[in-house]
Structure formats: structure tokens, C-alpha cells
Amino acid sequence: MIQEISDEVLGAYIDDELEPDEKAHLLDRIAADAEIRSRACELWQLKQMLRSAYRPVRDKSAKRGIFKAPSRPFRWPMGIAASFLIVGGALSGWLARESLEADGLTPQQMEAIRADGSRVVLHLVSDEPERMEAALRMVDKLASAKDKSGRPIQVEFIANGPGVHLLRSGGSPFAERVVAQHNAHPNLQILACRQTVDRLRERGVAVNLLPVVREAPSAEYLLAARLSQGWRYVQA
Amino acid sequence: MNLLGFISRPQRFEERLGESRPRLWRLAYSWSHNRALSDDLVQDTLAKALVKHKQLREPELLNGWLCSIMANCWHDHLRQHRDTTDIDDVPDLQLPDGATPEDGCQQNQTIRRVRRAVGELPVGQREVITLVDLEECSYGEVAAILDxxxxxxxxxxxxxxxxxxxxxxxxxxxxxICKMSRVK
Known part of the structure; x- marks a missing residue:
């Protein structure tokens, strides 16, 4: 009989509080069960969200207090700032999955994208087959669209976390479609988060990406950069 | 202890306390969501730490020790006052390099939502989750800090x-309405 994995245990895993054998057992379960993986991912996202919401707040009293303020002024690292986009978007997107339309984007949304000649970054964080397939439909729709001047919309598709599974050679259930879409759309870049890939490799998972996939240093930094450049963000 | 060590030790200790201040302030703010109260809690904590510094036998445990002192100050405050939480007291936000105020709009909203949700947690839960997620304390450390x-x-x-x-x-x-708007 397979034992239920409680949220307490999953929480202890993301807090690195499990003993090595407990952790190994849980990792096996996580690898085999998309539902557990999704719950762990959600808890991790929640933790990152909370951390990001409380940066070391500027302490106005430091100057007049009995101790000196730190000599280096705090600057919000770009990655932390970007994690707002990732975790905020990921959590709300995860919750909104039930309302997804068949082709992923409504005519109004497409019109908004066309209207301002947008460049779009499409973000996938899930390895659930229906989510991956929906992402590919959205990629196809976006990359096939043209702005009001008749130019193709520039699309970057980035996967991180479990979403990297879609882009793996020898593992992705949609490998041929990914390659076909890349070949069909010169205006499409397909990227995987290198941090995710490195983490998987550290755990002993052999990760080979499809030849059409490029690696971005991290999804956070890519999204932060695109945010500052005015790209539109779409979560698959 | 030689003379040099005797003279330099309090200085180093004070410097370390000073370096701990931003983190303590963040923790105090995550508990109280009140700037003035956070100032007071940090001041009380640092003052008590100065007085009691000989109790700290192992310097590497400074952070947990300070958190423990501040938890006591916080609990004293809760006992003495009605817990008033100004969850709208969100400080000005710094944006990442290159980001515009419009870019910060969504971040600002997310921060407010998360802080509001944290502020609505019961005090005991709020203390534990902030010690674990913000201070990166182990469960054992949290148990010791909060007794x-x-x-x-x-x-x-x-x-x-x-x-x-x-x-x-x-x-x-x-x-x-943000420049980088989610379209779904």
C-alpha cells in the first residue's frame, strides 16, 4: 500500500529538514507522481513568494540608532525581483488552469498582443501532459500571429522547474512537435532554464535537451530582462 | 584574555549586532507589519543583547539568540498591548535595475497580497513561517527561539x-494596469 504524503512532509522536504533516507524515498515518490510533484512545487513557490515579499526592509532608524547601518546599501537582486513574476504568476496560473481555453488564448488576448506589436515571453512550469500540450498550442498560435504591420510576433518560450521535461531529448512526450515548431517559426526561440537543468543533474538525473533548445542562465533573469524591455508575459 | 582581545571583543560584537539589524527589522516587520513597532522591537532587542552579551557562549549562534530575544520582546508587547496590525503599511519599493515604476506595479501588488495574507495569520503561525522562510531557521532552532x-x-x-x-x-x-501585463 502506498502511503499518503502529507503537506507536513512535503514542507519538511522543501525546508531541507528530512533525513537522507526519508528524502531519497520522497524523491522517488516525487519522480513517479505528478500530483505530489505539483504539490511540492506549489509549496516551494509559496516559500519563494514569502521570501520575496519581505526583502530586508529599509530601516530608517538605523542612522539615528545606537548602531551603524550596514555599510553596503541594499539593492534588490534582479533574480529576487523577477521571482515575483515567476512565483506570483506560477501560483495564480496554476490555480487558473481549470479556466484554460482549448487553444490557450482568447481572441481578445491575441488582439491585445497584435495591437502593440508585442514581443511575448511564454512561460511553462508544469510537466503535466495537458499543460505541455496547451503550451505547444499557444506557442504555435503566437508564433504564427502577425502584428498590425504584418510582421511576425517575436516569441520566446521558456520552461523551468518541471516544465523543462517538455524540452528533454529522450523524455519529452512531444519532442517531435517541439522540433517541428522551432523549424516552422524563425521568430521563435525555445529556452530551458539552466538552473533547473543543473539542479536535476546534481540529483543524478541525466538531462539532454532537444537540439533546438537553447539554455537561458535562469528563467528568473530572462523574465526580469524581458519585463524591463516591455515584453508581454503569458503563462502556459 | 589578553588586553587586545578584551578591548576588541565588544567592538566586534557590536559590529555584528549592527550587521544583524536589517534582518531583525525585516523579521520584526513580518510579525508586526508596523514600522514604528519594528523600530522599537529591534532597539529593545539590540539593547538587551548588549546587556546580556556574556550569555552568548557560541558566537555562531548569534542570529538565533537575537531572534529569541526579539521573540520575547514581541510577546511582551502582545501581552501589554492590543495587537494592532497595519497591513497596508507597505514601505516604498526599490525596483530592480532597469525596471520602470510601471514594471513595479505587479510586484507591488504581489507584495501587498502576500503581506496581507501573512498579516492575517494567527501570531503563532506567522512567527513560525517567517522564522523558517525568511530567517532560514531549522525547525529545531525555531522550537528553541519560541520555546x-x-x-x-x-x-x-x-x-x-x-x-x-x-x-x-x-x-x-x-x-x-501594468506594462508587462499577464494576458492569461
Whole structure:
């Protein structure tokens, strides 16, 4: 009989509080069960969200207090700032999955994208087959669209976390479609988060990406950069 | 202890206290959501730490020791005052390099939502989740800081996370207009 994995245990895993054998057992379960993986991912996202919401707040009293303020002024690292986009978007997107339309984007949304000649970054964080397939439909729709001047919309598709599974050679259930879409759309870049890939490799998972996939240093930094450049963000 | 060590030790200790200040302030703010109270809690904590510094036998335990002092100051405050939480007291935000104020709009909203949700947690849950997630304390350290059993730490943490998930699931009350807008 397979034992239920409680949220307490999953929480202890993301807090690195499990003993090595407990952790190994849980990792096996996580690898085999998309539902557990999704719950762990959600808890991790929640933790990152909370951390990001409380940066070391500027302490106005430091100057007049009995101790000196730190000599280096705090600057919000770009990655932390970007994690707002990732975790905020990921959590709300995860919750909104039930309302997804068949082709992923409504005519109004497409019109908004066309209207301002947008460049779009499409973000996938899930390895659930229906989510991956929906992402590919959205990629196809976006990359096939043209702005009001008749130019193709520039699309970057980035996967991180479990979403990297879609882009793996020898593992992705949609490998041929990914390659076909890349070949069909010169205006499409397909990227995987290198941090995710490195983490998987550290755990002993052999990760080979499809030849059409490029690696971005991290999804956070890519999204932060695109945010500052005015790209539109779409979560698959 | 030689003379040099005697003279230099308090200085180093004070410097370390000074370096701890921003983190303590963040923790105090995550508990109270009140700037003035956070100032007071940090001042009280540092003052007590100075007086009691000989109690700290192992310097590497400074952070947990300070958190423990501040938890006591916080609990004293709760006992003496009605817990007033100004969850709208969100400080000015610094944006990442190159980001515009419009870019910060969505971040600002997310921060407010998360802080509001944390502020609505029961005090015990709020303390545990902030010590674990912000201060990166182990469950054992949290148990020592708050003087509660580890099992209570785990159950409060689990309840806090469940409650936060539920609160953040709720749709936002107001829509933001941001440059980088989510289109779905």
C-alpha cells in the first residue's frame, strides 16, 4: 500500500529538514507522481513568494540608532525581483488552469498582443501532459500571429522547474512537435532554464535537451530582462 | 584574555549586532507589519543583547539568540498591548535595475497580497513561517527561539502554508494596469 504524503512532509522536504533516507524515498515518490510533484512545487513557490515579499526592509532608524547601518546599501537582486513574476504568476496560473481555453488564448488576448506589436515571453512550469500540450498550442498560435504591420510576433518560450521535461531529448512526450515548431517559426526561440537543468543533474538525473533548445542562465533573469524591455508575459 | 582581545571583543560584537539589524527589522516587520513597532522591537532587542552579551557562549549562534530575544520582546508587547496590525503599511519599493515604476506595479501588488495574507495569520503561525522562510531557521532552532516543541513548529508551519495558499487563491480585488501585463 502506498502511503499518503502529507503537506507536513512535503514542507519538511522543501525546508531541507528530512533525513537522507526519508528524502531519497520522497524523491522517488516525487519522480513517479505528478500530483505530489505539483504539490511540492506549489509549496516551494509559496516559500519563494514569502521570501520575496519581505526583502530586508529599509530601516530608517538605523542612522539615528545606537548602531551603524550596514555599510553596503541594499539593492534588490534582479533574480529576487523577477521571482515575483515567476512565483506570483506560477501560483495564480496554476490555480487558473481549470479556466484554460482549448487553444490557450482568447481572441481578445491575441488582439491585445497584435495591437502593440508585442514581443511575448511564454512561460511553462508544469510537466503535466495537458499543460505541455496547451503550451505547444499557444506557442504555435503566437508564433504564427502577425502584428498590425504584418510582421511576425517575436516569441520566446521558456520552461523551468518541471516544465523543462517538455524540452528533454529522450523524455519529452512531444519532442517531435517541439522540433517541428522551432523549424516552422524563425521568430521563435525555445529556452530551458539552466538552473533547473543543473539542479536535476546534481540529483543524478541525466538531462539532454532537444537540439533546438537553447539554455537561458535562469528563467528568473530572462523574465526580469524581458519585463524591463516591455515584453508581454503569458503563462502556459 | 589578553588586553587586545578584551578591548576588541565588544567592538566586534557590536559590529555584528549592527550587521544583524536589517534582518531583525525585516523579521520584526513580518510579525508586526508596523514600522514604528519594528523600530522599537529591534532597539529593545539590540539593547538587551548588549546587556546580556556574556550569555552568548557560541558566537555562531548569534542570529538565533537575537531572534529569541526579539521573540520575547514581541510577546511582551502582545501581552501589554492590543495587537494592532497595519497591513497596508507597505514601505516604498526599490525596483530592480532597469525596471520602470510601471514594471513595479505587479510586484507591488504581489507584495501587498502576500503581506496581507501573512498579516492575517494567527501570531503563532506567522512567527513560525517567517522564522523558517525568511530567517532560514531549522525547525529545531525555531522550537528553541519560541520555546515550543518541534511538533508544534511543524503543525503551525503546515497550517500557515495551507492558510496562505487559500488566501492567495482568492482573486484580487482590484486589477492592475501594468506594462508587462499577464494576458492569461
Amino acid at each position: 515550543i516543541p518541534i511538533g508544534t513548529v511543524m503543525s503551525r508551519l503546515s497550517r500557515a502554508r495551507f492558510a496562505l495558499k487559500e488566501k492567495l487563491r482568492e482573486p484580487e480585488q482590484t486589477a492592475a
